[in-house]
Amino acid sequence: MGRFLLKRILQGAIVVIGVTVVVFVVTRLIGDPVRVMLPLEATAEQRAAFAAQLGFDRPIHVQFFDFIGSALRFDFGNSLWQDRPALEIVLEALPRTLLLVGASMVLAVIIAVPLGILTSLKPGGFLDRLLVTLSLTGLSMPNFWLGLLLIVIFGVQLQIFPIFGSGTLMHAVLPAVTFALPSAARLVMLTRSAMIDELNKSYVALVKAKNVPFRRLVGAHAFRNAAVPVMTMTGWEIIRALAGYSVVVETVFAWPGLGFLAIQSITRQDLILLQAIVFVVALMIITINILMDVAYKYIDPRIKLT
Amino acid sequence: MRSKREALALILGLLLVACSSGTVSTTGDGGTATTSGSGGTQATSPPAESADITIILAGEPTTLDPQIRDDGNERAVSDNIYETLMARNPEGELVPGLAAAEPTQVDETTWQFTLREGITFHNGEPFNAESVVASIDRIIDPDFASEQVSFFSTISGAEAVDDTTVNVLTTEPDPILPARMYWMKMVPATASGDAAFAENPSGTGPYQFVEWVRGDHVTLEANPDYWGDDVGNVTRVTYRFVAEAGTRLSALIGGDADVITNLQPEDVGSAPQSASVTGLEHPVLIINAMEGATADVRVRQAMNLAVDKQAMADELFGGNATVDQCQILSESFFGYNPDLEAYAYDPDAARALIAEAGAEGATVEVIGTAGRWLKDREVVEVVGNFLSEVGLVPEVQIFEFDEYLNRLFGDIRPPAIYVTSSNELLDADRQLSAYYHLDGIGASNDDAELAGWIDEARSETDVAAREGLYHQAVQKACDEAYFLFMLNINDVYGMSERLQWQPRVDAKILVKEMTVSA
Numbered sequence: 001m002g003r004f005l006l007k008r009i010l011q012g013a014i015v016v017i018g019v020t021v022v023v024f025v026v027t028r029l030i031g032d033p034v035r036v037m038l039p040l041e042a043t044a045e046q047r048a049a050f051a052a053q054l055g056f057d058r059p060i061h062v063q064f065f066d067f068i069g070s071a072l073r074f075d076f077g078n079s080l081w082q083d084r085p086a087l088e089i090v091l092e093a094l095p096r097t098l099l100l101v102g103a104s105m106v107l108a109v110i111i112a113v114p115l116g117i118l119t120s121l122k123p124g125g126f127l128d129r130l131l132v133t134l135s136l137t138g139l140s141m142p143n144f145w146l147g148l149l150l151i152v153i154f155g156v157q158l159q160i161f162p163i164f165g166s167g168t169l170m171h172a173v174l175p176a177v178t179f180a181l182p183s184a185a186r187l188v189m190l191t192r193s194a195m196i197d198e199l200n201k202s203y204v205a206l207v208k209a210k211n212v213p214f215r216r217l218v219g220a221h222a223f224r225n226a227a228v229p230v231m232t233m234t235g236w237e238i239i240r241a242l243a244g245y246s247v248v249v250e251t252v253f254a255w256p257g258l259g260f261l262a263i264q265s266i267t268r269q270d271l272i273l274l275q276a277i278v279f280v281v282a283l284m285i286i287t288i289n290i291l292m293d294v295a296y297k298y299i300d301p302r303i304k305l306t
Numbered sequence: 307m308r309s310k311r312e313a314l315a316l317i318l319g320l321l322l323v324a325c326s327s328g329t330v331s332t333t334g335d336g337g338t339a340t341t342s343g344s345g346g347t348q349a350t351s352p353p354a355e356s357a358d359i360t361i362i363l364a365g366e367p368t369t370l371d372p373q374i375r376d377d378g379n380e381r382a383v384s385d386n387i388y389e390t391l392m393a394r395n396p397e398g399e400l401v402p403g404l405a406a407a408e409p410t411q412v413d414e415t416t417w418q419f420t421l422r423e424g425i426t427f428h429n430g431e432p433f434n435a436e437s438v439v440a441s442i443d444r445i446i447d448p449d450f451a452s453e454q455v456s457f458f459s460t461i462s463g464a465e466a467v468d469d470t471t472v473n474v475l476t477t478e479p480d481p482i483l484p485a486r487m488y489w490m491k492m493v494p495a496t497a498s499g500d501a502a503f504a505e506n507p508s509g510t511g512p513y514q515f516v517e518w519v520r521g522d523h524v525t526l527e528a529n530p531d532y533w534g535d536d537v538g539n540v541t542r543v544t545y546r547f548v549a550e551a552g553t554r555l556s557a558l559i560g561g562d563a564d565v566i567t568n569l570q571p572e573d574v575g576s577a578p579q580s581a582s583v584t585g586l587e588h589p590v591l592i593i594n595a596m597e598g599a600t601a602d603v604r605v606r607q608a609m610n611l612a613v614d615k616q617a618m619a620d621e622l623f624g625g626n627a628t629v630d631q632c633q634i635l636s637e638s639f640f641g642y643n644p645d646l647e648a649y650a651y652d653p654d655a656a657r658a659l660i661a662e663a664g665a666e667g668a669t670v671e672v673i674g675t676a677g678r679w680l681k682d683r684e685v686v687e688v689v690g691n692f693l694s695e696v697g698l699v700p701e702v703q704i705f706e707f708d709e710y711l712n713r714l715f716g717d718i719r720p721p722a723i724y725v726t727s728s729n730e731l732l733d734a735d736r737q738l739s740a741y742y743h744l745d746g747i748g749a750s751n752d753d754a755e756l757a758g759w760i761d762e763a764r765s766e767t768d769v770a771a772r773e774g775l776y777h778q779a780v781q782k783a784c785d786e787a788y789f790l791f792m793l794n795i796n797d798v799y800g801m802s803e804r805l806q807w808q809p810r811v812d813a814k815i816l817v818k819e820m821t822v823s824a
Contacts, residue, residue: 039376040725041740042456053451081368148552153647156560163557164548222359253509254548256521263549
């Protein structure tokens with residue numbers, strides 16, 4: 001186990017470094033922050049002076065080694081946009097995104113797993129068909145649209161929840177639900193099919209023959225096996241939420257988290273901040289993956305961690 | 307039996323979907339309330355004693371130091387905290403602000419400003435010649451690396467004559483120095499040495515800083531010692547930041563905002579009140595007059611005749627745009643030529659000109675970008691359609707912003723490229739230098755005569771002579787059709803029922819000009 005962790009952490013470190021280097025190369029070679037930051041009508045001399053001020057006129061390899069040296073000390077430099085350490089800005093935004101994603105995943109699992117199991121007990125039954133239809137609806141709703149829909153219903157019409165912002169926990173409700181519903185829909189479908197697979201296996205017949213109560217048969221035997229793919233999917237949902245959907249949902253709800261920050265750093269051509277964001281997100285994804293691997297072992301002792 | 311249940315389940319599911327989408331469309335049609343007063347100032351009930359308002363901007367300010375960035379969201383807030391030596395009245399005319407009177411020219415490169423007396427900054431420091439000199443020195447300091455340097459490129463320094471008189475020095479004769487001083491916000495003399503100035507900003511304006519919770523809001527309150535007497539009844543203003551237009555509109559309808567910026571043209575009907583005012587932005591196509599089919603002036607003129615500009619204003623911008631009068635200038639800009647008229651929409655004449663030039667079937671690459679300016683992609687696509695109807699073969703290319711900039715600023719001039727030109731100084735020099743002058747960063751012509759007039763105007767200090775040069779220059783660019791002139795976009799604001807406000811042509815959102823009814 002210890003060896004396994006060490007190995008995964010080392011692998012993860014290599015990936016994080018790789019991703020950071022790629023982002024540096026891509027952003028410096030394709031983008032020119034000076035051009036975007038100055039007004040379109042600025043003259044060539046003004047542009048040159050500005051580049052010199054920010055150090056963007058140095059040869060790319062000098063900038064690169066400078067960057068690597070600092071990155072190893074977790075120093076990404078000052079954000080061009082806010083003129084304070086980029087990592088500090090990212091670490092401020094991170095808990096807000098983790099709160100949203102965490103709350104929404106708990107919500108999604110609480111909704112999805114019982115419903116998924118319920119539908120699997122009588123495939124093709126009324127309840128099954130109703131829930132499958134609803135799930136298909138849920139997972140075909142784009143995040144931004146669902147978000148605006150919730151704003152209109154619960155913010156404007158019913159005025160139950162604040163429309164945007166991040167002051168209180170109430171502010172987190174609508175964005176968390178926006179994250180959770182499509183995820184829950186996907187998880188219902190997956191739980192259902194995993195459970196149907198398990199319930200059709202021969203060991204289930206044996207357990208039944210032993211007169212084990214049905215509730216225990218489903219909960220302790222079948223679901224325990226079905227839980228592995230469900231967990232994989234949940235991990236995947238968390239990663240997608242962190243690295244993708246958060247951009248959309250946080251923009252719609254003006255929730256100042258990591259996704260919102262990512263969009264800001266791109267539109268303001270803040271390469272330094274962008275690098276820090278990518279670094280932190282890569283780190284999160286790798287951590288989640290390792291945690292998932294460990295969790296598998298607890299659920300299914302047959303899995304070998306190597 | 308089974309299929310019946312199936313059908314029932316399906317219907318139930320669909321019903322749920324139908325219910326939810328139904329809710330959207332009713333509100334979208336303006337279920338809540340709709341009077342989009344075009345002026346926005348229907349005095350219904352008397353003004354309240356005092357009022358707290360919320361303004362939602364499309365983005366958070368970068369900083370509240372008014373001298374370092376070129377950022378519209380920063381200006382939206384700091385225009386209320388800070389003031390400038392010269393100001394503009396709501397119609398856009400230049401008038402004295404912190405200066406007691408119009409500046410006078412001491413010699414070719416020296417402008418003298420007399421300052422209003424008895425004004426103090428919010429932090430208690432006096433506003434005087436010392437703070438003006440410090441403000442100027444600070445913003446032109448190369449180490450300070452202000453993004454606003456392009457506004458002040460001619461200023462070499464400033465010196466105090468006495469406590470209320472300042473000389474501003476320029477490297478060359480600069481006739482638009484007064485207009486430049488309309489852009490330079492005055493900060494206390496101590497700001498230069500204060501690294502934390504942006505955290506605790508202090509100006510002379512009608513509102514003073516209370517707090518800034520990053521990512522959430524900025525709050526200002528009325529300055530009880532403000533020198534001016536033209537302040538409305540708003541005592542406290544909170545700025546919030548929402549990038550998504552639909553969310554801004556929802557907040558306005560839901561009563562969480564009194565003013566929202568960048569109301570989408572299609573949402574005007576849904577806002578409780580809306581107001582639209584001629585803005586500073588001019589989307590235009592720069593046509594390559596040096597090579598290819600477009601080197602022929604007849605082709606360039608035909609392109610101008612081919613596009614129905616009024617239809618674009620009406621359809622794309624919901625009427626919130628006006629047709630440019632054959633120049634990339636708004637009426638409020640110095641140098642605007644009132645004698646010019648837009649090319650009419652005349653596809654037959656366009657076709658004839660193209661036939662005459664032997665350019666039928668000629669390919670014209672039209673380059674644009676998406677998501678940077680309002681309807682930028684749509685404008686370029688519509689122009690492409692119009693061009694294809696008069697015998698040209700437009701090749702519309704929409705690039706990601708950075709690649710688009712490569713084309714806009716590149717040495718190889720594209721046949722036609724979209725740009726939205728904006729001019730906060732309201733003086734022709736900026737646009738003419740960048741897009742009309744052959745050395746300009748976005749110019750696609752080699753007209754030495756035109757460039758000569760622009761150079762001459764830049765140092766012509768006689769106002770009438772200078773204006774004459776600009777009239778001549780824009781006239782020639784119109785005749786030569788160096789651009790496909792299109793529109794001047796309005797700024798559209800959404801407002802709550804209780805707010806009375808007439809937006810300004812210089813796009814400043816001045817809270818002191820707002821009144822809230824009881």
